[in-house]
Amino acid sequence: MDRVVKESKLVLRFANGFNEQNEPLYKDVTYSRVIESATDEAIKAVGMALAPLFSMELADVVRVNEVSLGK
Template identity: 45%
Template sequence: MAQAIITDSKLRLVFETGINEQGKPIHKSKTYSSVKQSATADQLFTVGQAIAGLCSYPLAEINRNDSFDIVG
């Protein structure tokens, strides 16, 4: 039976930096690598909110990007 083994985890914060000509928001993101793989969603949310508090743009999204190796 195949298994998914987590190899990397990243935290991505997406900020709204303005509005374009069509009135749609412009987003920019910042990715933080080497996130502890055992970090919970609540912990990442808390960290994301804390980092966003230091930024001048409003936070639009917090994403976790995990990479896996599939082994059989």
């Protein structure tokens, strides 16, 4: 199978309060066009560096890869 990463994204997930059932709510900030060859550690470092620029508490740094599995 031809597995090819088509696009990689960095998602900063911030805690954004709670709903009526006391479940956590999140606000995602997404950065697209991340170089596919970037390591997970490098992406996390960038996410951690960007997080203080926001007024919300960082809950997670997520990497999202769009993968083509071929025909």
